[in-house]
Amino acid sequence: MRLINTTTLKIEEFFDGHAPKYAILSHRWLDGEVTLQEMQAEPDTTKPGYQKILSTCKQAVSDGLAYAWVDTCCIDKTSSAELSESINSMYRWYAEAHICYAFLSDVDVDDITSSPGEDVFVKSMWFSRGWTLQELLAPEHVTFYNASWHEIGTKASLRVAISAATQIDVAVLEPGANLEDYSIARRMSWASRRVTTRKEDMAYCLLGIFNVNMPMLYGEGNRAFIRLQEEIMRDSDDHSLFAWSSTDTAARGLLARSPADFADSADIDVAPSRWNKEPYAVSNLGLKVQLPMLPWAMDTYLAALDCVRFGNRLGIFLRLLPRENRYARVILNGEDLVVFAGELAAKCTYRNVFVQQRLWGSVLAEERFYGFWMRTLLAPIKSKSTNKNKDEILSEVITRGKWDDEDRLFELAVGDSGTAGAIFLREDGKSTTIKVGLDGAFNPRVQVGGSIFSPEIGNLDIYSQAGRLHPSWMDAPSHSMYLHRGTRLEGLVKDDYSWRITVHNGRIPKVGKMGWIVDIERSGEGGGKDFSRICDGCDGHIYNVWYKCTVCEEFDYCSKCATNASRTHKHTFEIIT
Template structure:
């Protein structure tokens, strides 16, 4: 490691345990920055000291002397960038160098020297280009002691005192800035989201500037291009982490589907956290065929469409800490899939709608059994199964486009049941597992019935699910919805399923299906939950979709849930008795 002696201004080299206490500079580069060769030439350094790039380093040395630090590190002059090996070593070590510094001076050259920047609501501070650069992300995160300076080297504040404002500007969690949470406690997606709006001069640096943020090292290959560098970064992250949130990016913003091409695709992933409740995650495996991964899979009516349950969740603190399980829509068959772009690239499957009434519902209806499968790119999967999958891939373009509909899923499988009939006729599109019931007589209530049959020894058994939409007066926007299990064990054989569906829709219209727990219904061994609402990307097959989860064998889930509630009750009673004592 090469450091500037702040008294002599000469460069000195240190390594290992011999590295002395040092300050470090964080700044943005201009076109005419000082270089290693310039700084080592004493004569050139002396004659050019008024140049802003060199004056900046002088001033940083002066500040370090004031603070009692004998050495300073500045990237522009302490790295000989003519040596590719030295540059590679420096970039791979840079996070650690910032982390081990005694203090970091962040020089914001475009912020007014006066304190007016603070009194005016931080606007000049917030708009500084320092917050837009890729390299300054790790420079903000790594050091413990961090001070901001204006263009005139006036103190603007420190990281701890300004943590709330810095969090608002950067989307970085304030607890990390305060040192109260470790970097590795944040998901891959969250860390990618912090870099989403940043940029670098060289495209490859958008990947290289994140090496320390993910605690990995890799060779630098300038000239490989930004997309390839960012893919290599993700491959290295996968080798070191089992965090599925690396897949929680928006494929519609990406030129690729297997991996992201840029952090911008994670811009909406800042609330996605690791799921700490899951058991040990099976390791990833990367090959030239694609990514082999092991997760639970949620079945749909389509033989080509499944939802992969990732080991990460979305937490919405603003809405009663709603918890959603992140699911990845996949198309394919035979455990070989590609990522979907329609109707949505990610589904955050809502596990509950708030704290009130939580114990009345089984929170997670998802599968407990895991499957191992391959995620590959479009060309490989479509060339293998394209003609078979065409109906599912192209089936989302429904005319006329309904306001809303239900995506039918079976998180525990179908338990020996098969779809027998759907009403009204034409409302079910089984190739895309989409149910769009329409209204009778221009009513604002649209509903329909899905009937399932289990054959076997003895009398066949039927079970039905009613799903209804409540539209606003324009009949184009979704106001609310309802789902109900309909027991068919005592059905009058003279009544058709069409008549039952129409009768249920009339009851729905007149409010006779109940107003509590409209999105969840448990009857006997059957559960239907419709808690997840999301907008589709292209308005196809409808503007909005509701994910409906149908369970045909609820007994194991009920037992598991009862045991969990009992365990929580016993823990609460024990805590109360301990506090009383």
């Protein structure tokens, strides 16, 4: 490292580990700074930067120090290699300094113990710069000087005022503080309201605070902060790295875009009990992490993090994407970072999550209806009596939400999962059980026939709502003739039993959202003609009436999908019977 001889003002070089005691300057760069090349030649002594160097050396001599370090003239910024090495060494250089002089050029008061003086002090631009954060935290001893180089206090004596200005814990500003005792999120929050001239420096100025090293790549922009977080992950399993929040409603990655996303994370700590013990991995599929998760909304999981706020574990929302095991972090109902209640732990399943950071800003598909529209059933359903006829045949509907015989919607509440609803359908002396639900991976499941009661319900009353809606019916053997398993991406088409069952993703008029539409009919019902065509709306076979698009080749609808064609396919159709 290079040091200034405080007596001769000449630049001298020392190998690391062999440098003498030195003072170090912390300041804001302004116009008129002096470079290494100028200092080695004949510096312009009228420059404000030279006067700053002169005052630093004068104070160092007064403190009995023969050397001082000033970043403007002790680093050769024309060498990218030296600049990279210096930035990676900066925190250590400040930590090893005998004393740090913090020069506040915009503070012109001598007494900051009074309210007006303290107000000027805490509003100094020095507290808003990215680089000065490590210059405050790394040295054991920091002395503050105003614009006239009058001493106005030390880090120790001003720690309460500094904490108010920076939102850094007072304990961090006391001698012997260890930054490793504080969560990643908390440390990031200290930088969240600071700025740097270049985007990349917002990451580079934090290297020492997280005890990591990485090469400088000016021109990479926000990618620098992603690289910083990836370097942090190599040596830390602190989940608070993911405990940031953003108002961006588009898809997000697991990693934040800047320290500003941690502005509200100053009160987040590492959880005392760790649920996740698997290492992270970064690959071409994205960041891989294993998290305990449970279904929370359509295609969306609530995932638990190993960090807490005021003792409460936190969680984030991850939405499944069309590709297998691919996720994006999302906001759900205006919430981003939420409390993960302790009683949810028993319902969690560990899942491997792949999240690609480049998804940030991608527009997500519209949020789908969390449930099913029972568009077609084996018979008209009537679950509530409208007259006093004691012989009226009523079907029974079991649901956690509301049911209307005309709308026929089974909706799961946010935070709920499993069985959406069950129907004990009665008609002309016959009765049929129909159940619909979503498994833990949001694949649709349909039961037609069999028992209304769920197996393996533990101590639940089999006649209770909870007992009959228990999701254990979805775990029936693969050869079950009653259970039909669809997939999250393709839905379900079953036409090889006595029932013709289709579950497809379409627009549900009543709610104005896309969602699962269920049609259950008897195969060949009504003796209608089989056109040997597949409906492009629901992937089911077309019977009775064939709607053929007059514009698109090979685009066909069944009669059910044709009723919604004005929304889904706005061309005209030829009706073939």
